[in-house]
Amino acid sequence: MAIEEHKSLKYYNTFKIDCIARYFSSVDSIESLKTALQSKVHATKFILGGGSNLLLTKNIEALVLHINLKGIQLIDEDKSSVVLNVMAGENWHDFVEFCINNNYGGIENLSLIPGNVGTAPIQNIGAYGVELKDVFIDCNTLSINDQSEKKFTKKECDFGYRNSIFKHKKKGDYIITSVNFKLTKINHKKMIDYGSIREELKKHQIHSPSIKEISEAVIRIRKSKLPDPNELGNSGSFFKNPVINNIEFKNFNENFPKAPYYKLSDTEYKIPAAWLIEKMGFKGKRFGDAGVHKNQALVLVNHGNATGEEILTLAEKIQSKIKEEFGILIVPEVNVV
Numbered sequence: 001m002a003i004e005e006h007k008s009l010k011y012y013n014t015f016k017i018d019c020i021a022r023y024f025s026s027v028d029s030i031e032s033l034k035t036a037l038q039s040k041v042h043a044t045k046f047i048l049g050g051g052s053n054l055l056l057t058k059n060i061e062a063l064v065l066h067i068n069l070k071g072i073q074l075i076d077e078d079k080s081s082v083v084l085n086v087m088a089g090e091n092w093h094d095f096v097e098f099c100i101n102n103n104y105g106g107i108e109n110l111s112l113i114p115g116n117v118g119t120a121p122i123q124n125i126g127a128y129g130v131e132l133k134d135v136f137i138d139c140n141t142l143s144i145n146d147q148s149e150k151k152f153t154k155k156e157c158d159f160g161y162r163n164s165i166f167k168h169k170k171k172g173d174y175i176i177t178s179v180n181f182k183l184t185k186i187n188h189k190k191m192i193d194y195g196s197i198r199e200e201l202k203k204h205q206i207h208s209p210s211i212k213e214i215s216e217a218v219i220r221i222r223k224s225k226l227p228d229p230n231e232l233g234n235s236g237s238f239f240k241n242p243v244i245n246n247i248e249f250k251n252f253n254e255n256f257p258k259a260p261y262y263k264l265s266d267t268e269y270k271i272p273a274a275w276l277i278e279k280m281g282f283k284g285k286r287f288g289d290a291g292v293h294k295n296q297a298l299v300l301v302n303h304g305n306a307t308g309e310e311i312l313t314l315a316e317k318i319q320s321k322i323k324e325e326f327g328i329l330i331v332p333e334v335n336v337v
Contacts, residue, residue, distance in 0.1 A: 001025055001036055003063070012066060013051035014114050016233030017308045021046070021064035028068045028089070030177055034147045036065050045144070046337075047175055049088065052115030053123055053235060055336045057308035067118055069177055072098060080186050083137065087178045088118025092125070100212050105188030106135040106181070108215040109197075112222045114229055114236060118176040122166040123333065124159045128218060129194030133159040135181045141174040150174065162240055162333050190214060196221055225296045233302030234293065238315060239273045239330045252326065273330045274298045280321045290314045312336060 007024035010016055023042055027033045037045065042063035048054075049067050069087040072095065076083035082104055086095055096111050109130040113120075121139055125132050138153045152174075158165040166174065188211055192198050200217040201209050209217070227234050244252065249269040252259065259279075262270040277283060277297035284294035289306035290313070293299040300311055315332060323329050 001027075001032055003042075007064070009048070009051070009056060009060070009064070012048060013054050013056055014229035014233065015055055015235050015302050015308070015311065016229070017056045017302065017306075017311075019056040019308065020059045022059070022061045023063040024066065025063065026066040026068045028070065030069065030142065033065065033067070033069075033142060033175065033177070036063070037142070037144060037147050039063065047144070049119040050091070050114065050116035052229070053119060053334050055235065055308050055311055055332075055334050057312055057336060060337070067116070067175065069118070075180070081182055081184050084181050084183065085178050086117045086181065088116060088176050090117045092117055092120055096215065099183060100215050103185065103211070104183040105185075105190075105211045106130075106183040108211040109191050109194075109218055111215040111218045117179055121157060121176060121179060122164055123162055124164050126162070128197055129191040131159070133157070135183055137180040137182050139179045140177050142177055143174055145173065161243070226299060227293055227301060232293075233306070234299050235334045237298040237333055238300040239277070239298055239318075240333050241270050241273045242328050242330050243268050243270050244328060248327070252328070256326070271328060276322045276326060276328065276330065277318055280318070280325060282318055282321075287314055292318075
């Protein structure tokens with residue numbers, strides 16, 4: 001196992017925060033991952049995936065294990081569907097493109113989401129009416145504590161809105177090594193009525209879109225709204241859309257009758273966090289090199305040399321102002337370290 005010392009993590013996190021790992025190793029096999037976890041020389045480990053859902057606020061005084069497991073394998077197939085086993089280190093969008101090129105449907109709406117396959121279930125990534133759990137079968141994991149292997153079913157993953165068991169009950173206990181997905185080969189379920197997909201398709205005179213055309217529409221929409229992490233450091237949506245109960249909603253709606261909302265049930269309402277942030281005047285604002293993106297208020301950005309602490313200070317300032325004005329607490333989607 002090759003170990004580097006004093007390794008910059010700037011190009012291993014999409015915020016492009018220049019923190020230092022005291023020790024660093026890129027792991028490309030399950031056996032080498034087990035060996036690394038068993039190391040008593042480096043007692044403290046820090047697991048790093050695609051770095052797309054992460055805000056580093058300090059140097060990592062530990063052995064950083066970069067999960068670089070690769071491979072896509074067809075493990076089952078019938079006339080209408082396929083089951084694919086995808087290793088954790090595969091880039092998510094590259095996997096989406098692989099599926100589209102093979103006419104495997106189900107994740108085209110999740111095009112251009114940054115990060116790797118192994119971290120996608122942790123967040124239950126989602127976009128434009130589709131979530132990872134919609135195509136998820138199960139995932140293979142490795143216990144950080146004793147290196148035993150365990151499979152988690154969809155039910156065991158306890159998926160919720162941008163949430164899973166790996167973000168609460170089992171946080172820090174397991175490393176996802178691969179994920180099994182079930183995708184369609186025919187009769188694809190096309191989700192085009194969410195957000196501006198249908199409008200984008202209509203603009204290009206597409207009335208009966210293929211999954212490739214849906215993916216291309218999603219990519220155009222995302223590029224028009226969201227910055228490319230390779231050009232402007234960011235972690236996508238920094239905050240979750242808050243969900244409030246019907247009593248809280250009644251009060252909110254009376255005070256802000258023009259505010260957008262989504263009714264989730266008779267007792268729950270989702271309020272767009274981007275609207276709240278924009279209403280408070282943060283959209284497009286810059287505080288040194290930390291800022292809020294000009295096109296999407298949910299996205300905090302690093303204009304070049306912002307530290308993680310500066311990004312976090314801005315996030316906390318936004319939270320405080322929204323709580324004060326609307327009585328609503330918005331919480332980060334990203335993991336703050």
